[in-house]
Amino acid sequence: xxxxxxxxxxxxxxxxxxxxxxxxxxxxxxxxxxxxxxxxxxxxxxxxxxxxxxxxxxxxxxxxxxxxxxxxxxxxxxxxxxxxxxxxxxxxxxxxxxxxxxxxxxxxxxxxxxxxxxxxxxxxxxxxxxxxxxxxxxxxxxxxx
Amino acid sequence: xxxxxxxxxxxxxxxxxxxxxxxxxxxxxxxxxxxxxxxxxxxxxxxxxxxxxxxxxxxxxxxxxxxxxxxxxxxxxxxxxxxxxxxxxxxxxxxxxxxxxxxxxxxxxxxxxxxxxxxxxxxxxxxxxxxxxxxxxxxxxxxxxxxxxxxxxxxxxxxxxxxxxxxxxxxxxxxxxxxxxxxxxxxxxxxxxxxxxxxxxxxxxxxxxxxxxxxxxxxxxxxxxxxxxxxxxxxxxxxxxxxxxxxxxxxxxxxxxxxxxxxxxxxxxxxxxxxxxxxxxxxxxxxxxxxxxxxxxxxxxxxxxxxxxxxxxxxxxxxxxxxxxxxxxxxxxxxxxxxx
Numbered sequence: 001x002x003x004x005x006x007x008x009x010x011x012x013x014x015x016x017x018x019x020x021x022x023x024x025x026x027x028x029x030x031x032x033x034x035x036x037x038x039x040x041x042x043x044x045x046x047x048x049x050x051x052x053x054x055x056x057x058x059x060x061x062x063x064x065x066x067x068x069x070x071x072x073x074x075x076x077x078x079x080x081x082x083x084x085x086x087x088x089x090x091x092x093x094x095x096x097x098x099x100x101x102x103x104x105x106x107x108x109x110x111x112x113x114x115x116x117x118x119x120x121x122x123x124x125x126x127x128x129x130x131x132x133x134x135x136x137x138x139x140x141x142x143x144x145x
Numbered sequence: 146x147x148x149x150x151x152x153x154x155x156x157x158x159x160x161x162x163x164x165x166x167x168x169x170x171x172x173x174x175x176x177x178x179x180x181x182x183x184x185x186x187x188x189x190x191x192x193x194x195x196x197x198x199x200x201x202x203x204x205x206x207x208x209x210x211x212x213x214x215x216x217x218x219x220x221x222x223x224x225x226x227x228x229x230x231x232x233x234x235x236x237x238x239x240x241x242x243x244x245x246x247x248x249x250x251x252x253x254x255x256x257x258x259x260x261x262x263x264x265x266x267x268x269x270x271x272x273x274x275x276x277x278x279x280x281x282x283x284x285x286x287x288x289x290x291x292x293x294x295x296x297x298x299x300x301x302x303x304x305x306x307x308x309x310x311x312x313x314x315x316x317x318x319x320x321x322x323x324x325x326x327x328x329x330x331x332x333x334x335x336x337x338x339x340x341x342x343x344x345x346x347x348x349x350x351x352x353x354x355x356x357x358x359x360x361x362x363x364x365x366x367x368x369x370x371x372x373x374x375x376x377x378x379x380x381x382x383x384x385x386x387x388x389x390x391x392x393x394x395x396x397x398x399x400x401x402x403x404x405x406x407x408x409x410x411x412x413x414x415x416x417x418x419x420x421x422x423x424x425x426x427x428x429x430x431x432x433x434x435x436x437x438x439x440x441x442x443x444x445x446x447x448x449x450x451x452x453x454x455x456x457x458x459x460x461x462x463x464x465x466x467x468x469x470x471x472x473x474x475x476x477x478x479x480x481x482x483x484x485x
Contacts, residue, residue: 022259024307024447041305041329043358045256052228052259064226 002098003128004032004121011058011131015124018053022046032099032121044115054123060130067096067122068114085109097122159210161435162242163428164235165201165251165417167192167218175416176201176216179409185218192218193230198237202409206401209464210432213242214413217254224253232258236267247442248272249431251417256357262446273434275427276444277457279376280311282426283395284454285468287312287353287374290393291321293482294372298322300349302342302381303356304330307449312355314451324349342381346371354381354395364390372482378418391481394471396426401465420474433460 012032019030023040036042042050051062063069072079072092079089090105093114099121167173173192177185180199184190190197197218204212215238217224217231224231235258239248248270250261258264261274291299299316303309304325316323317334324338325331326345331338339345343366346352350368354375364386367373375381376395386392400423406414411421419425430443443449443457470477 022447023305041327043303043306043356043361045357048225048228048256049259052257052263055229056263061227064222 001096001125001129003125004099007032007124008128011128012124014057015054015120015127018050018057019120019123022049022053030120032119032124034120035116036118036120036122037116040120047115050123054127058127058131060127060134062126062130066126067093067118068111070096080111083111085111085114093117097125099125157208158205159247159435160243160245161210161212161247161249161431162239162245163204163212163214163249163251163431164238164254165214165216166224166231166254167216167220168252168417170220172416173218173220175412176218182218191223192220193223193234195234195237198234198241200241202413203407204410204428205405206432206464207403207405209403210436212428212432213245214410215239215242221253224257228257228263232263232267235264239264239268239270245270246435247431249427249434250274251425251427255427260446261442265442265445271434271440271442272445273430273442274444274446275430276307276449277454278398278426278428278430278433278443278461279396280308280449280454281458281461282398282468283308283353283355283374283376284312284315285458286393286395286397286470287316287351288319289468289470289479290351290372290374290482293479294351296351298324298349299351299353300324300326300339300346301330301353301355302326302345302362303354303358303377304345306356307444307447308357308376309353309355311449311451311454312353315454318451342366356381359383391477392472393477394473397423397469397471398426398429398461399423399467399469399476400429403465420471422474422476423469423471426468429461429464429466430457433457433464433466436460436464 016027016030020027034040055062075088075092077088078086094105099119100117167176174186199216201214201216217234217238255274261272265272299321301309301313304313305327313323323336324345325336326342328338342362350371352371352373354377359377359379360383362382364382367390369387369389371390373392374395437460443453
């Protein structure tokens with residue numbers, strides 16, 4: 001999910017608006033590389049607000065668990081043990097979050113540390129992925145019909 | 146129409162609605178008892194359907210206001226898993242309450258759907274999300290603790306939240322030395338900006354937990370004998386805490402003579418964590434709004450101002466509500482706050 005390397009301006013404007021509204025920021029304070037917690041001061045309940053605003057803006061449904069949920073599905077094996085990410089878990093997260101520098105993933109990383117990695121780009125990529133997925137499903141359905 | 150400057154009741158017994166949700170599956174079952182909802186009590190319904198919305202209890206401040214507590218019997222994971230559906234159910238809950246002058250939101254109902262904005266868009270009565278009441282109670286309790294302990298320095302964790310921001314602004318205006326956990330919490334204010342909560346609380350003997358999310362900061366970073374005034378549930382600091390640390394409920398409010406609950410209201414108070422002798426501040430925000438004549442909410446979305454918090458406080462005090470220093474269900478004597 002590397003949509004952030006080739007920005008769609010219309011989608012980006014909606015994502016930026018959603019973050020600005022949810023966090024009480026000016027639009028120009030929201031950048032793709034902004035980290036949600038340390039840069040923008042978001043709390044976990046703010047994530048809910050962000051998700052809701054993105055769902056409304058794009059008429060999509062973001063699955064509960066978002067990125068982490070997808071990572072757990074990708075792993076197939078064990079994602080975490082006693083709250084510590086396994087090697088497979090780390091690998092799945094790296095693949096799902098290419099916007100995060102790989103040196104921010106480290107051995108012994110706790111599941112609770114994962115949200116600290118989230119950038120605005122993480123959500124931009126997720127939204128673009130879900131839109132593409134919905135478009136593909138629609139096309140398959142139309143072709144079948 | 147402009148807001149009325151009056152804070153007293155315009156007419157006797159103004160009606161308000163307070164929307165709550167089930168805190169757990171057990172809570173959902175109990176919620177179904179007053180209206181004999183066998184499917185909820187027996188746990189074969191999950192509470193997500195429109196038909197599951199139900200009255201919980203009626204609260205009354207005699208001669209002033211009557212509040213209809215209406216339940217959306219969805220557990221937190223269902224509320225958060227589909228926020229649009231949660232908003233739909235809240236609309237149905239308000240309809241069940243009938244003609245009301247104000248709507249308040251409890252717990253996660255005040256968070257989903259843009260912190261009340263989505264519900265407000267669909268109703269023609271003001272919806273208020275409890276932020277002003279929470280900030281008012283928290284600020285009052287913090288000021289009492291600071292006065293009793295003779296402390297001039299205070300740390301605010303969760304300073305970027307709407308409540309946190311107002312608390313920081315007000316404490317700075319009072320002349321206290323305030324440390325905050327994030328640059329956004331102190332923007333434009335003369336505060337000490339620290340790199341995270343642990344740095345902000347370092348060496349502070351009075352700490353405010355103003356964020357809505359609990360369990361985010363290790364309790365070990367608190368100094369012995371610190372007094373924490375906290376609105377997060379569960380608490381901002383997770384165990385283990387130094388044994389001498391005192392954690393007080395930030396939004397407990399004592400109610401006036403004339404507060405009537407009936408049996409189900411009493412049960413609701415207890416099950417919702419208020420205990421029998423107090424309420425959480427957010428419950429009275431729609432009551433004060435309904436009786437004030439205001440047409441605009443005290444707080445909605447992230448919108449919360451010092452002026453609205455003060456306006457709410459004047460209204461609540463005029464009706465006899467008073468913030469209460471409490472630990473769990475019980476009041477804490479001020480002598481317990483003396484720092485060694």
